[in-house]
Amino acid sequence: AQKITQTQPGMFVQEKEAVTLDCTYDTSDQSYGLFWYKQPSSGEMIFLIYQGSYDEQNATEGRYSLNFQKARKSANLVISASQLGDSAMYFCAMGGQNFVFGPGTRLSVLP
Amino acid sequence: EAGVVQSPRYKIIEKKQPVAFWCNPISGHNTLYWYRQNLGQGPELLIRYENEEAVDDSQLPKDRFSAERLKGVDSTLKIQPAELGDSAVYLCASSHRLAGVGTDTQYFGPGTRLTVL
Numbered sequence: 001a002q003k004i005t006q007t008q009p010g011m012f013v014q015e016k017e018a019v020t021l022d023c024t025y026d027t028s029d030q031s032y033g034l035f036w037y038k039q040p041s042s043g044e045m046i047f048l049i050y051q052g053s054y055d056e057q058n059a060t061e062g063r064y065s066l067n068f069q070k071a072r073k074s075a076n077l078v079i080s081a082s083q084l085g086d087s088a089m090y091f092c093a094m095g096g097q098n099f100v101f102g103p104g105t106r107l108s109v110l111p
Numbered sequence: 112e113a114g115v116v117q118s119p120r121y122k123i124i125e126k127k128q129p130v131a132f133w134c135n136p137i138s139g140h141n142t143l144y145w146y147r148q149n150l151g152q153g154p155e156l157l158i159r160y161e162n163e164e165a166v167d168d169s170q171l172p173k174d175r176f177s178a179e180r181l182k183g184v185d186s187t188l189k190i191q192p193a194e195l196g197d198s199a200v201y202l203c204a205s206s207h208r209l210a211g212v213g214t215d216t217q218y219f220g221p222g223t224r225l226t227v228l
Contacts, residue, residue, distance in 0.1 A: 004153075033215075033216075035216065035217075037219075043200065043221065043222055043224075044219065044221055044222070045154070045202065045204075045219035045222075046219075047216055047217070047218060047219075050216055091153050091154075093153075095215065095217075098156070098167060099144070099156055099159070099217070100156070101153035101154050101155075102153055103152060103153050104151075104152070104153050
């Protein structure tokens with residue numbers, strides 16, 4: 001069975017600084033994908049970034065990058081130059097035979 | 112391009128009443144997902160459709176929950192009868208999943224917030 005672990009229930013970061021949100025996963029699938037979603041207080045689930053298990057380079061999308069370490073089964077999200085609008089819940093998720101979400105990390109950006 | 116559409120956005124019912132949620136996926140997306148999200152938790156998959164076929168409904172409480180996706184486009188999720196513990200946000204997502212390809216990016220609708228009194 002697939003499982004996602006996010007060990008940081010809450011994180012604080014100062015505006016304009018970088019922050020790393022941790023994600024580890026467990027799967028027996030050889031082919032899988034790792035995703036990060038953002039959920040603001042308004043409730044919508046916003047897709048941020050994707051990393052395929054066979055991708056050799058870390059994914060980047062604007063201020064978001066995914067630090068993929070396959071041997072460690074980790075897929076941490078790095079947000080550079082944090083903005084106040086980045087305050088939200090962040091979910092790591094994995095797709096393969098099934099699709100599973102982690103419990104989330106609440107990020108608060110301080111002015 | 113229109114996103115995933117869900118209705119209603121909010122629903123308040125008394126326990127033991129039936130309730131239904133509707134979802135229209137992004138045009139061209141063959142895979143549709145229903146999730147339940149309890150407060151402060153990550154979404155939990157209830158059912159996944161590939162076209163008209165329910166390919167993963169292992170987490171769907173089949174004694175009271177049912178779903179259908181006629182014609183492989185929009186879908187309805189029903190609860191009958193509702194219980195207090197069903198209060199949650201019900202999210203619909205869609206993706207274009209290619210046969211034999213391991214994974215895909217899901218795009219979510221705004222959700223339906225259900226309150227059972």
